[in-house]
Amino acid sequence: MSERTFLLAANWKMNPTPAAALVNAHGDQSKNPYHPHADIDVVVFPTFLDVQRCMDAGLIVGAQYGHPEVSGAHTGDVSMAMLKTIGCRYVLCGHSERRNDHKETDNDVAAQAIAALEQKIHPIICIGETLEEREKGHAEAVVKKQLKGLPLESDVTIAYEPVWAIGTGKTATPTQAQEMHAFIRSQLPKDRRDSTRILYGGSMKVENAEAMLKQPDIDGGLIGGASLKPEEFGKMIEIAEKMIIN
Numbered sequence: 405m406s407e408r409t410f411l412l413a414a415n416w417k418m419n420p421t422p423a424a425a426l427v428n429a430h431g432d433q434s435k436n437p438y439h440p441h442a443d444i445d446v447v448v449f450p451t452f453l454d455v456q457r458c459m460d461a462g463l464i465v466g467a468q469y470g471h472p473e474v475s476g477a478h479t480g481d482v483s484m485a486m487l488k489t490i491g492c493r494y495v496l497c498g499h500s501e502r503r504n505d506h507k508e509t510d511n512d513v514a515a516q517a518i519a520a521l522e523q524k525i526h527p528i529i530c531i532g533e534t535l536e537e538r539e540k541g542h543a544e545a546v547v548k549k550q551l552k553g554l555p556l557e558s559d560v561t562i563a564y565e566p567v568w569a570i571g572t573g574k575t576a577t578p579t580q581a582q583e584m585h586a587f588i589r590s591q592l593p594k595d596r597r598d599s600t601r602i603l604y605g606g607s608m609k610v611e612n613a614e615a616m617l618k619q620p621d622i623d624g625g626l627i628g629g630a631s632l633k634p635e636e637f638g639k640m641i642e643i644a645e646k647m648i649i650n
């Protein structure tokens with residue numbers, strides 16, 4: 405097992421915050437699987453509206469997006485600087501849903517990651533190929549292109565999220581995921597290869613969590629659908645914690 409600490413990130417997308425996340429966050433935490441844990445990092449990504457509420461509940465919180473400019477004429481956006489001001493510790497950059505819905509380019513994603521680092525917010529940068537790109541044998545080339553221009557010499561986390569596996573119930577096999585994670589690691593600057601966490605994302609759930617987390621280059625998960633179910637998310641945390649002990 406590597407020296408990298410597991411990170412389990414709950415991406416709630418445009419869904420209501422699970423009520424359990426706000427229960428007893430400061431006191432009895434047995435009912436709140438989203439609270440900070442001792443041996444693994446657990447971060448939640450609520451909508452902007454609930455970032456403050458989750459922080460008040462004692463959770464470690466990230467935003468699903470941040471605009472690179474500090475302020476200005478960008479209706480509907482929130483800047484990295486504003487996220488920093490309220491105490492947000494993480495931010496997702498380049499989730500495939502934002503690349504698709506908001507036409508974010510690789511350059512936009514790099515600008516977000518750089519702006520996050522400037523604000524001392526930890527970016528989780530999402531990359532991954534579409535099904536068509538995989539079937540044409542272009543998966544590695546696509547990912548390599550997405551990595552270009554990113555501030556990989558800094559302390560960032562990469563999330564490998566094959567687009568065809570997000571929210572579809574289709575998961576990459578542990579072998580497919582490991583192969584791509586190893587490839588991504590090989591593309592990192594030499595002195596960041598051992599320390600940079602690479603998360604898997606794409607229909608991760610209780611049934612496949614252990615097999616994924618066992619892979620030497622998979623350092624955690626970016627979890628959408630399953631993270632909205634507190635019991636299921638809690639079980640995934642238990643699986644990760646057991647793997648550290650064993």
Ligand code: PEP
Pocket residue numbers: 415417565569570571572573605606607608626627628629630
């Ligand atoms: C995600 O939100 O990044 C994700 C991987 O979603 P899901 O787990 O639902 O596929």
